[in-house]
Amino acid sequence: MFKKITFVLGLVLALSACSSGGDNGGGKSGAMDTASAEKTYKQNCASCHGNNLEGGTGPALKEVGKEHNKAEILKQIKKGGGGMPAELIQGKDAENVARWLSKKK
Template sequence: MIKKITFVLGIVMALTACSSGGDSEGEKSGTMDTASAEKTFKQNCASCHGNNLEGGTGPALKHIGKEDSKADILKQIKNGGGGMPAGLIQGKEAENVARWLAKKK
């Protein structure tokens, strides 16, 4: 029962943390904007994955780039799975976060 409550609370927190940021120069050009990626992550992902990528209700992401490519990470963000809701971040923000996380080796 506690696991179900924790899972539901994680989803609720993640969904309430959703926000749409403005376009930054890095997002417009298709290059990674680290500050924007970190901000998007903290607003949308940190409630489950931890402010320092240490994990929580979601897995740790400190070294996710060793395991998964940017494409793999982006697919997970878009499609969700394993307890993660799909589409918490979208478009250029999702691509920017995936690129940033892929560099975590």
């Protein structure tokens, strides 16, 4: 429970300072587009979580998939909280980034 709360608060704090410019071009429906996910991440998340997922203002995400599945990550992206703005990434881009991050183990 503590890890989950820490993750949510850290993610929220980290993304609160991130830019809101995003790429609306997602990949194929239901399929992960790694290049698109990486581009979206760099445009919206890297300023807080680091270009290499190493963390910064926000928590490191290098192994976020060990602790959180796609649904949990997507919920954090959509709902925000703890300093992280809600819906910084939306729609298929959010799904794609959540899927991509869930593979980081």
